[in-house]
Every structure is written in C-alpha cells, then in structure tokens.
Amino acid sequence: MRRLIPALLLLVAACGEPKLHGARFEQPTAAPALSIARADGARFDLAAQRGAHVLLFFGYTHCPDICPTTLSDWARAKQALGADTTGVRWVFVTVDPARDTPEVAQRYAARFDPSFVGLSPTETELAALKQAWGFAAWSEAVTPADTVNYTVAHPAYAMLVDRQGRLAVRYPFGVRGADLAADLKALR
Amino acid sequence: MTRSLRCTILGVATLIAACDRPAPGPSVGEAWTRPTPAGETAAAYFSISNPSDSLVEVTGVSSEVAASASLHQSMDHEGSVMMHGIEVIPVPAKQTFTLLPGGTHVMLEKVRRELRAGDTFTLTVRTRRDSLTVLVSVRP
Numbered sequence: 001m002r003r004l005i006p007a008l009l010l011l012v013a014a015c016g017e018p019k020l021h022g023a024r025f026e027q028p029t030a031a032p033a034l035s036i037a038r039a040d041g042a043r044f045d046l047a048a049q050r051g052a053h054v055l056l057f058f059g060y061t062h063c064p065d066i067c068p069t070t071l072s073d074w075a076r077a078k079q080a081l082g083a084d085t086t087g088v089r090w091v092f093v094t095v096d097p098a099r100d101t102p103e104v105a106q107r108y109a110a111r112f113d114p115s116f117v118g119l120s121p122t123e124t125e126l127a128a129l130k131q132a133w134g135f136a137a138w139s140e141a142v143t144p145a146d147t148v149n150y151t152v153a154h155p156a157y158a159m160l161v162d163r164q165g166r167l168a169v170r171y172p173f174g175v176r177g178a179d180l181a182a183d184l185k186a187l188r
Numbered sequence: 189m190t191r192s193l194r195c196t197i198l199g200v201a202t203l204i205a206a207c208d209r210p211a212p213g214p215s216v217g218e219a220w221t222r223p224t225p226a227g228e229t230a231a232a233y234f235s236i237s238n239p240s241d242s243l244v245e246v247t248g249v250s251s252e253v254a255a256s257a258s259l260h261q262s263m264d265h266e267g268s269v270m271m272h273g274i275e276v277i278p279v280p281a282k283q284t285f286t287l288l289p290g291g292t293h294v295m296l297e298k299v300r301r302e303l304r305a306g307d308t309f310t311l312t313v314r315t316r317r318d319s320l321t322v323l324v325s326v327r328p
Contacts, residue, residue: 061228062228062229063229063271064229064230064231064260064271064293064295064296065231065260065262065271065289065290065293065295066262066269066289066290068222068224068230068231069289069290072222111223111225135267135268136265136266136267136268137268138268140270149297151270151271151272152270153265153268153269153270154268154269155267155268155269156262156264156267156268156269156290157267173269173290174289174290
C-alpha cells in the first residue's frame, strides 16, 4: 500500500498534465542564458522574463518559407488568445547578424505583430547561443562566389521557456496558431 | 450512298475528331503568398494537377512582381532547416503536387512592391511543354 500510493499520485499528476502540440522536456532544466541588446539599446534578458512564458525562435529575415510561416502561426495564436497575452513573450532571434541589424530584426518581428520582439546578437553572442542552446546555423551561397545572396540554415523548431525560466516544450515546424494558443491556455 | 459507306464515313469522322482533341494538359491553381514589404523575400505556393497519362515536369517560374523567382525546397539537416534551389518538380501522371510551407516553394527575391493582404499578381509556371499563368493571392 505504501508503494501504491506514490505510484497512484504520480499517475494522477501525469494525467493532470495537458496534452500539448510540442514535445515536453521530460525533466525541465533551466534555460540557457540569452541576453541581447535591442534596437532601442535596452537589453532583452531571458532571465528577467520569469513569470511569463517565452516563445523563442532562431531564424533570419531573408528566410521566405520557414520563418514567416512560424511567425504567422504565432500571430494567429496571439489573436486566438485574445486580450490576455501579457503572460507570453514572443521572441525572434536572427542567426544572420551580418545582414540583420537589431533594427532589421525588430522591424521583421513587428511585421507579424507589434508586440513581437526581434533580436540580433553579435557574432560572439551568436556563437555562445549556438553552443548553449545546442543548435547549428550556417550559411551557403545561392550561387558560388556570391557573397550577398546566401541562405542560412537554422533550427526549424521553436522553444517554450516556462514561467520558472525552464526549457519546457520544443515545438516542431508547422504547429498551427490555434493549437499553440490552446497549449498556452492549458499551461496557464 | 449505301448504309455501309455512311457508317464508314461517320466512323472516320469520329476518329478524326478524337485525334484533334488535345490531350488533357496540366493546370495550376490555389496560388498564394504572404504579405511582404517591398524589397524583401517572399515564398509563393501553388498546386499543379497532371490529368495526363505521362509525367509533367515543372522547370521554372517567373513573375514581374519580384527581381527573381526560383524553385526552392526547405530541407531538414538533423534539426536545422536549409533551403536548396531545385531544377525540376516532377508531377506523375494523374497526380497533383502541392507546394507547401516547410517544403517546396517559389522564392520571390526582392519583391518590387509591397504585397498587401487581398492583392494579386501573376506567376508563370513553366513545364517542358507548357507555360501556365496563375493568379497569386496575398493572404494574411
């Protein structure tokens, strides 16, 4: 009986967790650091966002397919959530700081919703982000010897950092806005 | 004219009519893109149906709305996604191929004007035999 009760409690706790449209981290750990100067000079510090859910996506502004699809889905999610979205931060981080200045990154994010944050790390900060967050990003010329037009590899997924600052959910590409909104409501 | 001669003439005429009827060709539809500021890069998507009995190959795209238009594919490389240019989209006989976000798309580089929700523009899709024009809708 002594063994049965904790097992039942675990089962009840597991059943109580809402089913999400992304992959939960089995054992949520503290999200790596992310502190980047914004276009207005103030720093966006992930650690200062405790108490809010933070959605993070690493992309680039010349990206015509994956990035605008993801940010459009985010915009639909925000619309579906209605007025009460103060507990969510929507953050786009470019992996192409050579072309995306802080102003360009912010303008790009705001295209989808004025509240979205667009960040451009320095090359040094980007190298540290790749290491800490465990993703790869590299560029390839569209045509050989073309240094102006290039495409950039970047993660296709988005991350959700929970209110305690922990890596909580990894969202694959293509999660619809309505489904993301449902998840954010369930996690409140 | 004997009855058998009339039948023969009718038969030959039917055969000629059948030969004149062109084989069903490919058709393009459901073309859309997202709102995009002037000068930036956009992706467009469409469906191409091939009702014929033989393979159709899309070999290129063009549009006056952008400085360049080309076929691209987003591909996953162990968690990172990268775009690659592609030369051909094969559409097997009796099948429809749909370009979708996260997969095959038309890359429109440096759009010449702001694409606002509700706007339309034309896109030409070239196959080895045909040149098909479709109206692309800008969707919010």
